[in-house]
């Protein structure tokens with residue numbers, strides 16, 4: 030346990046870059062390669078002002094468990110920088126990414142560590158990061174996940190985490206002879222994960238009613254539809270406030286400095302950031318008749334919130350299981366490239382569903398093997414943690430004291 034809790038490697042470095050006015054800035058870069066017992070590392074890169082070594086450690090620890098539970102043989106890593114891409118020009122983001130990669134490239138590679146999208150890092154950032162990596166290593170090898178389709182990989186990497194969360198919810202409901210159709214769903218965040226959750230919820234006939242950002246939340250009592258989701262995307266792409274939505278859809282409402290957890294719902298999808306649900310939010314969720322919570326963000330609930338949800342019998346799908354869509358897409362992309370097959374988005378989605386199903390079944394089996402009732406509200410949380418822990422611990426024991 031002592032070895033498992035200590036990261037294998039923590040890389041901390043200076044990232045100097047020059048803005049469009051010619052002024053110099055310095056940010057900090059991080060990459061924590063937490064555990065490579067089961068295979069080479071995979072994990073996200075986050076660009077956000079709140080990023081620090083502590084957040085990198087927690088994200089890489091949780092990624093280690095997520096990857097160990099997935100159908101692939103992978104270790105876990107995470108990292109990023111306290112750089113804020115918001116409000117920066119494309120050229121500034123490119124210069125920052127190039128400087129960040131100038132240090133990190135020596136620790137990356139398909140057999141070592143490959144990064145993927147996370148908060149504040151999308152296809153634009155992944156493109157710049159990969160371009161610099163390729164230039165420095167001198168050949169095209171082990172493309173990062175999250176690139177655009179025309180030069181590499183599948184088109185579904187960005188969608189995969191959000192879609193996967195909805196597939197996972199559907200699997201849980203199917204086991205209860207229920208379905209997502211008609212269920213009211215609250216979603217937090219309005220980034221890559223949240224927007225793809227909305228999209229897939231609509232495909233399943235569910236009724237998503239909220240999105241949020243760091244300033245407040247938006248609720249549409251009538252539920253979002255495809256046209257409204259497209260409008261939300263436009264608002265986000267133009268860096269406007271979610272408040273602007275209400276100017277077009279008068280029955281919707283935007284609340285400042287508030288979270289969506291007191292809106293009546295059946296299923297909640299936290300997709301913003303860690304610790305976004307505290308004790309009060311959890312009480313609000315329970316009082317709003319929420320009975321299933323699917324964790325999109327990593328560690329969305331504080332320990333006090335977890336306790337409230339457990340006592341109220343809210344069924345929780347942990348991020349290390351439900352959020353495995355991203356890692357699955359990354360590995361599928363590599364296979365896809367290696368085999369030079371021409372998968373359609375539908376083929377890709379079927380493979381993604383299969384990966385999520387295997388993850389779900391593995392977590393549930395471990396829970397039952399260790400004496401938890403299949404129906405108990407925290408069976409998946411325990412099962413996912415046990416199954417991942419056993420794989421890593423067994424591997425570490427086999428590989429000796431290294």
Ligand SMILES: NC(=O)c1ccc[n+]([C@@H]2O[C@H](COP(=O)([O-])OP(=O)(O)OC[C@H]3O[C@@H](n4cnc5c(N)ncnc54)[C@H](O)[C@@H]3O)[C@@H](O)[C@H]2O)c1
Pocket residue numbers: 073146147148149150190217218219220221222223241242243244300301302303305325326327352355
């Ligand atoms: N992108 C992935 O592949 C992936 C995979 C697994 C988990 N996650 C987790 O999902 C979450 C969202 O990631 P993303 O890739 O969608 O990021 P993103 O940068 O695309 O979007 C983040 C969104 O959250 C909002 N936000 C940030 N802080 C907030 C706060 N305090 N309250 C409410 N909203 C807030 C932002 O306004 C933004 O809309 C993160 O917690 C991340 O760790 C992402």
